[in-house]
Amino acid sequence: MxxxxxxxxxxxLGILNGYKNMIDIIWKTAVTLFAxxxxxxxxxxxxxxxxxxxxxxxxxxxxxxxxxxxxxxxxNAIKSKIEAIVNSTVFDLQKELPHDxxxxxxxxxxxxxxxxxxxxxxxIRIEAEERQDFNIINGIYNYFNNTLFPTTFEVIPFRIxxxxxxxxxxxxxxxxxxFSFLEKVFTDTIMERExxxxxxxxxHFDPFTxxxxxxxxxxxxxxxxxxxxxxxxxxxxxxxIEEIIKNTTNHMMIFTDRLKxxxxxxxxxxxxxxxxxxxYRFLLAKRQNLMKVDNHxxxxxxxxxxxxxxxxVFGTYRDIAFTQKLIRRIELLRMFIHxxxxxxDRDYNSNKKGIGALFIKNxxxx
Numbered sequence: 592m593x594x595x596x597x598x599x600x601x602x603x604l605g606i607l608n609g610y611k612n613m614i615d616i617i618w619k620t621a622v623t624l625f626a627x628x629x630x631x632x633x634x635x636x637x638x639x640x641x642x643x644x645x646x647x648x649x650x651x652x653x654x655x656x657x658x659x660x661x662x663x664x665x666x667n668a669i670k671s672k673i674e675a676i677v678n679s680t681v682f683d684l685q686k687e688l689p690h691d692x693x694x695x696x697x698x699x700x701x702x703x704x705x706x707x708x709x710x711x712x713x714x715i716r717i718e719a720e721e722r723q724d725f726n727i728i729n730g731i732y733n734y735f736n737n738t739l740f741p742t743t744f745e746v747i748p749f750r751i752x753x754x755x756x757x758x759x760x761x762x763x764x765x766x767x768x769x770f771s772f773l774e775k776v777f778t779d780t781i782m783e784r785e786x787x788x789x790x791x792x793x794x795h796f797d798p799f800t801x802x803x804x805x806x807x808x809x810x811x812x813x814x815x816x817x818x819x820x821x822x823x824x825x826x827x828x829x830x831x832i833e834e835i836i837k838n839t840t841n842h843m844m845i846f847t848d849r850l851k852x853x854x855x856x857x858x859x860x861x862x863x864x865x866x867x868x869x870x871y872r873f874l875l876a877k878r879q880n881l882m883k884v885d886n887h888x889x890x891x892x893x894x895x896x897x898x899x900x901x902x903x904v905f906g907t908y909r910d911i912a913f914t915q916k917l918i919r920r921i922e923l924l925r926m927f928i929h930x931x932x933x934x935x936d937r938d939y940n941s942n943k944k945g946i947g948a949l950f951i952k953n954x955x956x957x
Contacts, residue, residue, distance in 0.1 A: 901949065
């Protein structure tokens with residue numbers, strides 16, 4: 592009887608050991624799979640988000656094209672070079688512009704039988720291999736011209752859209768390693784072509800360049816242009832939209848020019864601007880001496896009491912943490928609704944990198 596009990600116990604222990612071994616195998620297999628998945632995700636993330644990876648991959652394709660000189664590799668080299676230069680800038684621009692505006696460029700070769708394009712696609716002519724410089728800048732310009740203002744582009748005058756695209760294209764080229772030879776090609780071809788088509792584009796291009804150097808082109812003006820176009824679409828004021836945008840640009844030019852430390856400080860009234868559509872106000876967050884968040888917070892309260900519709904908050908690279916604290920405090924007041932916080936390529940002192948935020952008046956605040 593005792594022997595039977597012992598055999599029964601051994602039998603069950605054997606089963607348990609079998610399950611234990613099976614569980615160990617399953618666990619080790621799962622750990623291995625998760626490790627592989629983790630590595631794959633890291634690699635994919637690296638190749639989809641890293642500017643260095645984009646440029647590295649483009650270099651590989653380019654070297655293969657030069658070595659083997661097949662038609663397919665030559666086409667892939669042109670394609671990857673344009674994508675690499677544009678997408679390396681896209682990673683920064685998507686942090687500056689409204690959400691969902693900027694997407695990665697993807698080039699696909701098409702043949703003459705192509706009759707229909709999907710939404711957002713455009714056919715551009717690719718020149719001979721010897722003119723890759725033109726192919727690059729033409730791809731960059733067409734990308735911006737077909738990406739900005741996704742819901743209001745029909746309303747905004749083309750010369751304004753083109754002037755913004757030209758400026759962002761120039762910035763993209765300037766930030767690339769090949770600026771020295773691409774800049775002249777861009778000026779002599781794309782820029783000259785657009786000026787020949789409409790010389791009034793220069794009325795906008797010059798101030799857009801100046802505003803971009805202080806973060807106000809992508810930080811404020813582009814958002815204002817988009818909002819104006821959205822609100823004016825079905826109103827009689829639409830026939831005056833270019834003049835309204837020009838006046839808005841002039842205000843920002845005067846404002847930023849005073850920030851350079853020229854004649855006198857910026858008058859309080861110049862922080863505030865009204866056009867035919869709405870009212871906006873700038874708030875520059877800067878921590879100096881005993882200046883605290885509360886001092887700036889009071890200005891946002893004054894803006895609400897004065898009926899300001901849109902409040903822009905900007906901070907320098909050195910004051911990012913201070914500005915973020917101010918943004919949170921304004922949000923807690925509930926007088927304004929926090930729409931977004933964004934990066935700017937240059938802060939209002941023209942230093943590299945800054946921060947901005949947009950609030951709109953809370954009409955339900957009581």
